[in-house]
Amino acid sequence: MYPTPLTKLLLAFAFTVVTTYATAQLVITNEPDARALAQKLVGKGVHISNITFTGNLLMTGYFRNTGETEIGIDSGILLTTGKAKTKLPYDNGADWNGGAEAYTIDADNSWMLAGDADLATITGATPAQMHDACVLEFDFVPMGDSISFNYVFSSEEYHPSYVCEFNDAFAFLVSGPGITGIKNIALVPGTTTPVSIYTLNDVPRGACPNNQEYYIDNRFNTFFSHDGHTAILSAQQKVQRCKTYHLKLVIADVGDDRFDSGVFLQAKSLTSDIITISSAIQTDPVSGTPYLVEGCTPGSFNVHRSRPDANPLRVDLIYDGPAVSSVDLFSLPASVIIPANEDFVPVPVTPLVDGVTEGTELLKIYTLAGCGSGVATDSSIIEIRDFDNLSITPDSIVICTGAAAQLEATTGYAVYKWSNSATLSNVSIPNPVATPVKPVTTYTCTAGTGTCFARDSVLVKWRMPVVRIDAGGDTIIAINQRLQLNAVDLNNAGITTYKWSPSNYLTDPTIANPVTTLTHEYHYMVTGTTADGCEGKDEVHIKVYKGPEIYVPTGFTPDNNGLNDILRPVSVGIREFRYFRVFNRWGELVFSTKDIRRGWDGQVDGIAQVTGTYIWMAEGIDYNGNTVARKGVVTIIH
Numbered sequence: 001m002y003p004t005p006l007t008k009l010l011l012a013f014a015f016t017v018v019t020t021y022a023t024a025q026l027v028i029t030n031e032p033d034a035r036a037l038a039q040k041l042v043g044k045g046v047h048i049s050n051i052t053f054t055g056n057l058l059m060t061g062y063f064r065n066t067g068e069t070e071i072g073i074d075s076g077i078l079l080t081t082g083k084a085k086t087k088l089p090y091d092n093g094a095d096w097n098g099g100a101e102a103y104t105i106d107a108d109n110s111w112m113l114a115g116d117a118d119l120a121t122i123t124g125a126t127p128a129q130m131h132d133a134c135v136l137e138f139d140f141v142p143m144g145d146s147i148s149f150n151y152v153f154s155s156e157e158y159h160p161s162y163v164c165e166f167n168d169a170f171a172f173l174v175s176g177p178g179i180t181g182i183k184n185i186a187l188v189p190g191t192t193t194p195v196s197i198y199t200l201n202d203v204p205r206g207a208c209p210n211n212q213e214y215y216i217d218n219r220f221n222t223f224f225s226h227d228g229h230t231a232i233l234s235a236q237q238k239v240q241r242c243k244t245y246h247l248k249l250v251i252a253d254v255g256d257d258r259f260d261s262g263v264f265l266q267a268k269s270l271t272s273d274i275i276t277i278s279s280a281i282q283t284d285p286v287s288g289t290p291y292l293v294e295g296c297t298p299g300s301f302n303v304h305r306s307r308p309d310a311n312p313l314r315v316d317l318i319y320d321g322p323a324v325s326s327v328d329l330f331s332l333p334a335s336v337i338i339p340a341n342e343d344f345v346p347v348p349v350t351p352l353v354d355g356v357t358e359g360t361e362l363l364k365i366y367t368l369a370g371c372g373s374g375v376a377t378d379s380s381i382i383e384i385r386d387f388d389n390l391s392i393t394p395d396s397i398v399i400c401t402g403a404a405a406q407l408e409a410t411t412g413y414a415v416y417k418w419s420n421s422a423t424l425s426n427v428s429i430p431n432p433v434a435t436p437v438k439p440v441t442t443y444t445c446t447a448g449t450g451t452c453f454a455r456d457s458v459l460v461k462w463r464m465p466v467v468r469i470d471a472g473g474d475t476i477i478a479i480n481q482r483l484q485l486n487a488v489d490l491n492n493a494g495i496t497t498y499k500w501s502p503s504n505y506l507t508d509p510t511i512a513n514p515v516t517t518l519t520h521e522y523h524y525m526v527t528g529t530t531a532d533g534c535e536g537k538d539e540v541h542i543k544v545y546k547g548p549e550i551y552v553p554t555g556f557t558p559d560n561n562g563l564n565d566i567l568r569p570v571s572v573g574i575r576e577f578r579y580f581r582v583f584n585r586w587g588e589l590v591f592s593t594k595d596i597r598r599g600w601d602g603q604v605d606g607i608a609q610v611t612g613t614y615i616w617m618a619e620g621i622d623y624n625g626n627t628v629a630r631k632g633v634v635t636i637i638h
Contacts, residue, residue, distance in 0.1 A: 025068035025223035026095040028078060028085040030061040037062075038138050040077050041265050045143040045272035045377060054135035056111050058083050063094075063264060069224045070216050071152050072232045076267040081132045081168055081253045082109030082260030086225070094154070094262050096225045103219035103227055107156050110257040119250045122184050122194070123169045130169070131257035137248040143377055144273030144306060147245075148236040151186070154218070155261035157197050158228025164208040167197045168261035169254050172235045176245030185235040189214065197261075200230055226262065239272070242371035273306035274377035275315050275367040280346065281382060284389070291360075291383035295451030298350035301380055303336050303367060305343055313338040317347075318376075320364035323384045328352060328361060351384050353451055360385050390447050390454035397460045400534035401467065404435045405460050413447035413454065436460050465491035467536035469528040474540060478547030478573030479519050481623055485540065487512045487526045493536070495528035518544050548573030548622030552580075555635040558602030567616075567634060568599025574620040574628060582634070583615045590614070602636050611638045 031037050034053035037060060042048055053060070061084040064075045078084050078094060086093035092107045115130020140147075157168055171184040171194065186195045188211050193199050202212035214231045218224055239245060247270075251263055281290040281299035292299050303315050316335045319325055325332040330350045338345045349363070361384045366376040390410050397405045409416065409430040418427040420443050425433040434443055444457040468490040477483050485506075489495040501524070503509035505516045516522070525539045545551070551570040558565050569580050574596075582591040582600050590609070591600040602609050617631040 043268035043271040045274035051138040080262035133252040142272035149270040150266040154226040154229030156259040170251035173248040323361040323363040387455035390456040469536035471538035471540040566599035576621040
């Protein structure tokens with residue numbers, strides 16, 4: 001049900017009072033600069049000038065559609081017969097506050113402005129019947145042979161009381177070469193019928209539905225105030241390249257100055273068919289960039305127009321480096337001709353084989369718009385390479401220290417050559433085995449057939465940190481003394497499993513710290529392995545003597561020849577060493593220590609002692625907690 005205008009006014013006022021202004025879904029910003037408005041509409045292939053605006057600047061502005069409407073265009077410019085932007089509480093524009101539904105409010109503004117004579121002529125109305133014209137117009141020069149732009153028309157007069165009788169009017173009027181007079185290109189799709197409220201509607205209870213498939217009922221929307229609008233439509237016109245045309249975008253009230261209408265024009269949608277470039281060259285699998293390789297298969301790029309034409313078309317080209325025509329490539333043309341009845345022409349590109357490794361160079365190609373503007377309509381980039389892509393798998397490899405890695409290069413080339421030959425099983429095949437001797441090694445393979453060469457590299461790294469394990473120092477124990485071994489992950493490399501070998505006499509050979517009980521000398525090796533299979537190894541040697549006991553030699557030769565120069569005790573089965581003391585024959589203490597690793601060098605206060613007999617004493621606590629005390633004599637021999 002449609003409310004009366006008075007009811008709509010009261011409802012709108014009520015919602016204004018009881019609701020705060022919600023986050024806008026249709027954001028409108030007034031724009032006082034006509035040039036900025038027009039430039040917002042212009043896209044590729046069109047240059048504009050002589051821009052003028054007629055009307056009140058509050059009738060227009062930018063819009064941004066963030067959702068909750070069915071306009072379908074995300075941004076652009078809006079021309080209205082009323083106010084573009086709502087100013088509460090009474091000035092309702094096209095946007096609304098998310099409270100009242102569109103059918104309950106009116107965007108109904110009067111500016112007391114004149115209509116437009118051209119629009120009156122096109123629609124058959126008299127100038128006196130028109131009011132509040134909003135006009136944006138400018139000259140334009142198309143780079144192609146057609147123009148188009150997208151729009152949505154909306155109105156408060158999509159109402160059963162007005163749809164068949166009171167119709168606001170709008171038109172997109174084009175004039176220029178090849179067009180007789182002025183031509184309205186705001187047409188119902190596939191027809192010559194101008195778009196209007198009457199010719200495109202499906203208003204409930206309306207008596208004159210037309211082209212319903214292009215109509216959208218907006219009565220229940222809370223963010224867009226007009227009761228109805230069209231789907232997205234396209235205005236199109238054939239033109240002549242590089243000629244000057246005039247475009248007039250105009251909308252006005254008809255009959256009276258009540259109830260606003262508007263037209264939403266999509267940003268950057270005013271475009272002209274332009275000359276484009278497409279590549280007919282292989283592309284890099286990673287970057288997607290077209291590329292050619294010296295000595296390999298040549299390529300080409302295509303210069304396109306939008307459709308075949310009975311006339312040939314010359315297109316000027318310019319190039320930019322660092323790759324240079326006639327230096328890095330065979331000579332490239334300054335212009336090409338798209339033949340009659342064709343829509344493109346191929347242009348061959350062949351790199352010159354100069355034998356110089358220059359790295360990747362770029363060739364930039366531009367198509368010029370013509371029209372004396374020197375403006376590029378499209379561009380393309382081609383990489384010129386010394387080598388083609390040679391795939392080595394995998395891209396990088398992490399191996400255990402001292403391990404080997406299988407390298408795999410693309411097969412099918414006649415010749416292969418790898419770097420770092422000393423650590424490869426074979427440098428002339430696609431799949432050698434690498435055994436690097438450094439933590440990081442780069443292997444580069446160059447493969448070729450004829451004049452075409454390809455190259456790739458692979459990085460082989462040792463797993464870090466390197467697995468290093470310590471089984472403990474060599475030691476001495478007593479017969480049948482329990483000894484706990486302890487393997488340590490020195491680099492915190494993440495060892496997860498241990499294996500002691502041989503496993504004899506061990507409580508558990510698969511842990512880091514097993515216990516052994518021995519009756520004779522023995523040797524163990526421990527292997528630590530990480531989760532990814534890297535290993536570290538170490539060994540420990542265990543001597544076994546009768547004990548618990550403290551052994552001291554009966555003589556030593558402190559003559560600094562590195563042999564038997566130090567007198568020191570050897571403890572077997574001693575867990576705590578208390579002292580080792582040496583006395584001369586007069587009972588004077590000449591040496592004392594509590595550190596079993598220290599020994600006597602045969603000197604007292606830096607003076608070497610003479611050949612003779614000395615008395616020693618030693619004491620410790622054995623692994624059972626018993627005191628072991630020993631004494632004896634030792635002879636210094638010079």
